[in-house]
Amino acid sequence: MVSFQRHLKQNSQGFTLVELLLVVTVLGILSAVTISTLNQQAQRERAADVVRLAQLEQANQAIQSFEAVEGYYPPEVGGVPTDTKLSEYLINWPAGVEYRVDSSTNSFAIYTELSDNNFNKFSTAWEGVAHCSPTNIDSISVCVTPGGTTPSVTSLSLSPSPVLLTVGGTQQLTATATYSDGTSTTVSNSTTWTITVPNVVTVSSSGFLTAVGSGSTNVSGSFGGQTASVTVNVTNVTPTVASVTVTPTSVALNVGGTQQFTATATYTDGSSSNVTNSAVWNVQSLGGGTVASVNSTGLATAQSVGSAIVRASYSGFTGSASITVGSTGVVLTSIDVSPKTMTLTIGQTGQLTVNAIYSDGSIVDVTGKSTYSVGQIQTYVSVDASGLVTGVSDGSAIVTAHYSGFSADSNITVSTFTGGTLDALVIAPTYPTIAIGESLQLRAFTRDSLGNLTDVTSSTSWSVSSFISTITLKNGLVTGVSSGTTVVQADYKGETASTYVTVSSSSTF
Structure with missing residues (x-):
């Protein structure tokens, strides 16, 4: 216990x-x-x-x-x-x-x-x-x-306005609401649409119109407490084509590039439609070569450097657009001038043509973009900025075309003959007499097989053939120095003529 x-x-x-x-x-x-x-x-x-x-x-x-x-x-x-x-x-x-x-x-x-x-x-x-x-x-x-915050609708607009249609034609109306905060938005699908004359047009819940009979009616749209309306006129007359336009109106492409063009037909009632697939298309290359191609639906392809015009034809009307083709990875390899040789008479003109040759094999006319120069002897021909050569005096010259660091030559020969072949060369006056200190201009003339005489004095080579000269001679101009007789010779294109000049104390010729 x-x-x-x-x-x-x-x-x-x-x-x-x-x-x-x-x-x-x-x-x-x-x-x-x-x-x-x-x-x-x-x-x-x-x-x-x-x-x-x-x-x-x-x-x-x-x-x-x-x-x-x-x-x-x-x-x-x-x-x-x-x-x-x-x-x-x-x-x-x-x-x-x-x-x-x-x-x-x-x-x-x-x-x-x-x-x-x-x-x-x-x-x-x-x-x-x-x-x-x-x-x-x-x-x-x-x-x-x-x-x-919740803005209120301050206005409603409908477009296009007015509307012109033919029976069977259609048009989409666009409803645009503007709000109290300044913004706006398209509300076509949320707009309530009504028509005053139903047998003229019908309208869908989105504002799509279909013309069913001739006449005039108002189509109204309501949204957010605001209402707007447009007038629609419908006729039985089928409109005709008034014009054709091609868009874009101008394009820049590189070689190998493409561009889809659109052809639009505008009709007499003010309406328009896309006729790209119905139009006939063609292209014109400017300056030679094939710059571009175009298929049946308006798709253009750049072929080589240069410029071209694309055209669309529909119902008798044609619209056009321009194409400029540049190069990407394509380089200039040389230029060519034609003709290589040209023979002109004095005062006659001839046109040179310059083509640029590119690494892709394309050739572009650059005549108007080239510069030109005449060789060392510039008295025989002249050439302007467009490559137009003019014969100035009898002789031969080289005209050189320059483009983008490349050059090409054309040999130009200027002849005084306008008729047959050269037959003889004569000097006038014949056997002249001059006084000491006196001067006289000798002239050389060609006579062709047709009997035509042409003054070739400035193109003739003059010389003294006497052992002792009693004159001075320059371009056919003789001046008496001392008494006596001197033989003067003229040479022109393989022909030779001669005369003698007598110098005395007084002029007796």
Whole structure:
């Protein structure tokens, strides 16, 4: 009994230090496990929120891009956009993102549910995007309205105006809304269309007109409380072509490059149509060679360096455009001048032609872009900036064409003969007498087989054949120096003539 009491007494003293440490350790382990589990759950929820926010941003960007291109916000059913065109901007609408649209105010809202109840914690993730109040404390939403507020429609315009059609013709009307913040957008698909005279035209929900009978009517469009109208006139007269234009009107291409041209016919009623595939196309290369080609649908291909004119003909009318072809990787290798030889009479002209030859085999006429020079003897011919050579005096000369560091020659011969072949050379006057100190100009004439006489004095070589000369002689001009007789000889193109000049104290000729 005593021992039992002693045992009870010992037990009443409480837990030992070891026991207490053991209990604390166990509790710590349990707490750590619990906290770790809770942290992992919070991390998973936070990761899910990040994904939802990314999906919300993707949806936001897709809706805004859609409106910028299409001109309206897509309709929705059950919080999901229903316009199939949206797939061009976002392949799949994200689950958990709900969409709302209000076409009357041109605004939309999207939102998603988040796990964190602290809404403000996520607001900074959407800087620059207007926020709407969440529908409940567990959601975040993004509202988009122009300027952060809802602008009102201040005006509506329709184009084109007026509209001229023939029976069976069509025309797309475009409705443009202007807002109080100064912005404007195309709202053709959201506009309500009405017609005053239905048997003249029909109009689709997007503003597409079809003429069904002759007459005049007004077509009205209403959007955002604003209304606009256009007058449509329909006739039974089939319009005729008034003109054809080709666009673009001028292009610059490199060798091997292509350009699609468009032919447009304008009609007597003011309408126009694309006749590219119906027109007859051709190309004219300027300056020789094949600069470009064009196929039956107006596709032109640059063939070689130079210039060309592309033409499209339709219903008796023709439009044109110009092509300038440069070179990429193609270099100039030489130039050629033609003709290589040319014979002219005095005063007669002849045209030189200069062609540039490139490494791809293309040849371009550069006559007007070349410069020209005459060789050392410049008294026989002259040449202008266009390569036109003129015979000046009897003789031969070399004319050189220069272009981009290259040169080519043409040999020019100037002849005084205009009739038959050279028959004789004569000197006049014959056997003259002059006084000492007196001068006399001798002249040389050619006589051809037809009897024509031509003065060739300046082209003749003059010489004194006497051993002792009583005169001085220069270009046929004789001057008496001392009394006596001197023989003077003239040479021209292989023909020779001579006379003698007598010098006395007085002139007696």
